[in-house]
Amino acid sequence: MTTLVFGHKSPDTDSTGSPIIWAWYLNEIKGETAKPVLLGEPNTEAAFVLTHWGLDKPEIISGVDAGTPVVIVDTNNPAELPADINSADIRAIIDHHKLVGGLETKGPIDIRIEPLACTATIMHKMIGDDLAQAPKAIKGAMLSCILSDTLEFRSPTTTQEDMAIAHALADDLGVDLSAYASQMFEAKSDVSAFSDAELLRMDSKEYTVDGKDFRVSVLETTAPKLVLDRKDSLMASMVDVAKEDGADQVLLFVVDILNEEATLLVPNDLVKTVAEKSFGATVTGDTVVLPGIMSRKKQIIPNLKV
Amino acid sequence: MTTLVFGHKSPDTDSTGSPIIWAWYLNEIKGETAKPVLLGEPNTEAAFVLTHWGLDKPEIISGVDAGTPVVIVDTNNPAELPADINSADIRAIIDHHKLVGGLETKGPIDIRIEPLACTATIMHKMIGDDLAQAPKAIKGAMLSCILSDTLEFRSPTTTQEDMAIAHALADDLGVDLSAYASQMFEAKSDVSAFSDAELLRMDSKEYTVDGKDFRVSVLETTAPKLVLDRKDSLMASMVDVAKEDGADQVLLFVVDILNEEATLLVPNDLVKTVAEKSFGATVTGDTVVLPGIMSRKKQIIPNLKV
Numbered sequence: 001m002t003t004l005v006f007g008h009k010s011p012d013t014d015s016t017g018s019p020i021i022w023a024w025y026l027n028e029i030k031g032e033t034a035k036p037v038l039l040g041e042p043n044t045e046a047a048f049v050l051t052h053w054g055l056d057k058p059e060i061i062s063g064v065d066a067g068t069p070v071v072i073v074d075t076n077n078p079a080e081l082p083a084d085i086n087s088a089d090i091r092a093i094i095d096h097h098k099l100v101g102g103l104e105t106k107g108p109i110d111i112r113i114e115p116l117a118c119t120a121t122i123m124h125k126m127i128g129d130d131l132a133q134a135p136k137a138i139k140g141a142m143l144s145c146i147l148s149d150t151l152e153f154r155s156p157t158t159t160q161e162d163m164a165i166a167h168a169l170a171d172d173l174g175v176d177l178s179a180y181a182s183q184m185f186e187a188k189s190d191v192s193a194f195s196d197a198e199l200l201r202m203d204s205k206e207y208t209v210d211g212k213d214f215r216v217s218v219l220e221t222t223a224p225k226l227v228l229d230r231k232d233s234l235m236a237s238m239v240d241v242a243k244e245d246g247a248d249q250v251l252l253f254v255v256d257i258l259n260e261e262a263t264l265l266v267p268n269d270l271v272k273t274v275a276e277k278s279f280g281a282t283v284t285g286d287t288v289v290l291p292g293i294m295s296r297k298k299q300i301i302p303n304l305k306v
Numbered sequence: 307m308t309t310l311v312f313g314h315k316s317p318d319t320d321s322t323g324s325p326i327i328w329a330w331y332l333n334e335i336k337g338e339t340a341k342p343v344l345l346g347e348p349n350t351e352a353a354f355v356l357t358h359w360g361l362d363k364p365e366i367i368s369g370v371d372a373g374t375p376v377v378i379v380d381t382n383n384p385a386e387l388p389a390d391i392n393s394a395d396i397r398a399i400i401d402h403h404k405l406v407g408g409l410e411t412k413g414p415i416d417i418r419i420e421p422l423a424c425t426a427t428i429m430h431k432m433i434g435d436d437l438a439q440a441p442k443a444i445k446g447a448m449l450s451c452i453l454s455d456t457l458e459f460r461s462p463t464t465t466q467e468d469m470a471i472a473h474a475l476a477d478d479l480g481v482d483l484s485a486y487a488s489q490m491f492e493a494k495s496d497v498s499a500f501s502d503a504e505l506l507r508m509d510s511k512e513y514t515v516d517g518k519d520f521r522v523s524v525l526e527t528t529a530p531k532l533v534l535d536r537k538d539s540l541m542a543s544m545v546d547v548a549k550e551d552g553a554d555q556v557l558l559f560v561v562d563i564l565n566e567e568a569t570l571l572v573p574n575d576l577v578k579t580v581a582e583k584s585f586g587a588t589v590t591g592d593t594v595v596l597p598g599i600m601s602r603k604k605q606i607i608p609n610l611k612v
Contacts (some may be wrong), residue, residue, distance in 0.1 A: 098414050099399075101407040108404050108606060110418035302412055 003034040003069040003091060004061070007119070008080035010202055011038050013148035013184070016046035017141035018073045018119040020055060022094065024138050025123070026071075027192035029130045034071070037061045039082065043202055044179040045148060048187035054142040064088045074119040078102040079206050097297065104209060106149060117157040124165045136173060143169040143177075144184060151257050152181040153240040176244055182222075185257055189221040196230065196237035200250050205296065212270075212305045215304045216298050220255045227254045231287060235267040249274075255294050262293040262300075270306070307338060308341040309375040309397060310367070313425070314386035316508055317344050319454035319490070322352035323447035324379045324425040326361060331429070332377075335436045340377070343367045343419075347390065349508055351454060354493030357397065361445040364475050370394045380425040384408040385512050399426055403603065416443040423463040426451035427428065430471050449475040449483075450490060457526060457563050458487040461601045491563055495527040502536065502543035506556050516612045520575075521553040524602050526561040530569060533560045537593060561600050568599040568606075576612075583611040 005023045007015025020126055021037035026034035028048065036058040042050065050057050064070055066087040076093055077100045079087055092110040096119055114122050120142045124131065131139070146166040150158040153166075171176040204217040219227055227234070238250040249270055253262040264279075266272050266286050275281040278300075281288045293299050311329045313321025313322065323436050325342035332340035342364040370376060372393040381407040384391055396409065398416040401469055402425055420428050426448045430437065437445070452472040456464040459472075470555055476483040497505055510523040525533055531541070544556040559568040570585075572578050572592050581587040584606075587594045599605050 093405075096414050097412045099409055100415060101410050103405055105404045108402050108419065108603065110420040110421060111405060111417055113414065113417035115414040115416060193406050298413065 001069055002038050003032060003071055004064065004172075005034055005071045006037045006039055006061070007071060007072075007074035008038040008077070010204065011040055011042045011046060012203055013043070013046045013049050013089065013135065014145040015039075016042040016058070017049060017075045017145040018094070019071075020141050020143075021127075021138055022073055022136060023062075023122050023129050025130070028133065029127070035059075041079075042256065043188065044186050044193075045188035046100060046232070048184060049141065049144040049148075052183070053137040053144070053284075055141065068233055072103070076103055076113065077205070080209070094119055094126070096122060099299055117155065117162040118149035118248060118302050119147045120149075121159075121162045124169075125161075136174075139169050139173055140175070142217075143173065143180075144173065147177070147181045147184060148188075151172075151255075151294060152178065153186075154257060154260055155296050155298070157295050170234055185222045188224040189226065191219070191221070191226060196234050197241050199230075200237060200241045200252060201245075206245075206247060207301060207304065209304045210306050212249065213247045214245050214304070215242065215245055215250045216261075216296060216300060216304070217221050217250055217252045218255055218295075219242055220257055222257050224254050224256045228263060228287065231265055235286065237263055238265075238267055251292065253290075253300060257294075260292060260294055262290045264288050264290060274304065274306060278303045307339075307375055307598050309342055309377055309409075310343050311337060311377045311379060312343045312345055312367070313378075313380035314378075314383070315345040316350045316510060317346055317351070317352060318509055319352045319355055320425050320451040321345075321380045322348040322364070322476055323355060323451040324400070324429060325364065325377075326447050327426055327429050327433075327444055327451075328377060328379055330440065331433050331436070335433070335441065336374075340612040341365075349494065349495050351490050351494035354490060354498075355450040355454075356446065357488070359443040359444050359450070378409070379429075382406055382409055382419065382612035393463065397456045400425055402428060408545070422465050423461065424452045426455075427465075427468045427471055427576065430475075431467075435455065438568070444473050445475050446481070448481065449481065449486075452491060453483070453487045454494075457600060458491075460563060460566055462604050463601050465513060491528045495529040495532065497525070497527070498530055502540050505533070505536075505540065506543060506547045506558060507551075510556075513607060513610065515610045516611050518555065519553045520580075520610070521548065521551055521556045521608060522554055522602060522610070523558045524561055524568075524606075525558065526563055526600075530560045532595065534569060537571055541571055541592065543572055544571075557598075557604070559599065559606060565598075566598060566600055568596045570594050570596060580610065580612060584609045 005019040023034040023036040026032040038058045038060045044248050063082045069086050070088045071092045073094045076095045090105050091126050095113045096116050120211050252265045255262045272283045275283050279290050315459045320552045329342040332338040344364045344366045369388045373424040375395045375397050377398045379400045382401045394420040397409050401419045402422050510521050558571045579591050581594050585596050
């Protein structure tokens with residue numbers, strides 16, 4: 001039976017690339033039969049990465065049949081996975097996020113979670129010397145995942161291991177790391193094709209703080225103006241998105257990759273309170289700049305207060 | 307701040323030895339400050355191992371203060387840990403059990419779970435070449451953990467990795483593996499000092515099956531007669547233990563290590579049904595022999611039906 005390898009819903013570069021990397025490893029090195037799949041359309045950066053390295057876009061699935069062998073990468077959060085995930089035969093989890101709880105396995109399985117910036121970095125360590133057998137596209141996917149998740153080493157989630165591995169991969173591939181990262185971020189910044197609701201859900205995770213359910217959305221971009229010019233319609237759309245998704249509020253952080261700051265949209269008093277209590281911000285209008293804030297995982301979620 | 311390293315409540319050899327091994331690694335190799343502790347009195351086998359290798363018995367703690375850095379080994383189940391575990395600063399989890407859910411961490415941490423027989427086997431892999439610097443007692447603890455959890459390779463949880471590492475450790479230490487395992491199992495089989503209630507709780511885990519809460523207790527012994535001679539008072543004691551612990555029923559499996567079978571005590575119709583549905587057993591009296599059953603994790607829990 002083919003093992004399906006997938007990351008989280010609304011796949012970014014790491015959740016698109018890491019399943020491809022791991023399925024390669026299982027197929028070519030471990031002699032198993034595995035297939036990378038996606039839980040949604042990849043974002044524009046991930047789509048650029050696939051095209052750039054000549055990788056096929058994995059099939060998009062909406063659920064898994066009971067008993068299907070699966071490997072979950074880049075998340076351990078059931079909310080970011082198919083509703084029927086616990087009925088699958090979960091074979092392994094490789095992730096770099098905090099332990100959320102909720103996934104259950106019938107027996108002991110391989111779980112490897114490390115506080116690194118990127119799933120692909122952990123895979124690089126696990127694959128070890130066997131990576132020499134990987135085609136360029138697999139190494140290119142790995143490099144792309146690390147550059148994406150670290151925002152080219154600007155994010156505070158970046159570790160020495162992520163950096164060292166990315167530089168080694170770029171050298172091996174003969175890639176100009178900064179030039180390539182710029183191409184990736186440009187692809188990510190092109191949000192013109194997306195509706196407001198799509199933008200709000202593109203890179204979004206649900207968290208509950210003091211009984212309030214938040215959809216914490218992040219847009220990483222080198223061109224924040226393209227998003228902020230749409231702030232009025234984005235704020236209007238937040239009401240519908242929150243309602244449809246059963247959340248109390250959408251929080252949209254527009255992360256300016258190059259200037260290393262985030263702008264939070266402030267549509268109402270609830271978000272104003274969140275901005276003040278969580279980040280000590282002084283809010284005067286319907287947006288507030290949060291200097292240095294780039295990481296949902298490391299800076300936004302741990303500080304979120306209501 | 308000193309990092310506390312501990313395993314599960316009612317510590318067996320793996321939950322006693324693995325914290326000692328990992329605290330050694332953190333202190334001597336990683337340059338951190340760590341201390342092994344226990345969540346209860348070690349069982350007779352674990353106590354024998356400590357004495358045999360000249361290891362100090364770790365301090366027994368009953369809870370952890372909020373914010374205390376901790377490393378959890380040999381379990382990921384909150385029910386087997388202090389009630390306030392999620393208020394601690396959980397730094398890492400090293401385990402070989404199925405993912406239960408319930409532990410939460412504030413940020414991403416190191417989690418390493420592998421389907422091996424023993425936590426110490428995973429630690430052996432993680433410590434790698436640095437193990438050469440370990441004193442004999444640390445290697446002896448490692449060997450003891452593996453022999454205990456695999457019942458000297460008789461348990462179906464045993465993997466090639468567990469076996470290979472145990473043999474390499476025994477060679478390195480100049481230990482006669484079988485003779486030493488026999489000493490350990492003899493120590494474990496001496497249950498004369500324990501009350502019935504203590505025996506029922508000695509190696510016991512709680513599981514819910516179809517709404518029924520079971521305390522699934524296992525006694526691994528080379529002298530099952532010593533336990534089975536006490537079956538009447540053990541069955542009487544089950545009622546009180548279940549009540550005190552908020553369970554519906556205690557299931558006691560007396561595992562005969564040498565004959566590779568378990569005897570289940572059958573005090574009532576509920577347990578009779580469990581024996582029949584779970585193991586296809588034919589129950590005629592107040593005990594039933596289950597040939598080949600040695601592992602709670604691999605054979606008892608996955609099959610438990612009501």
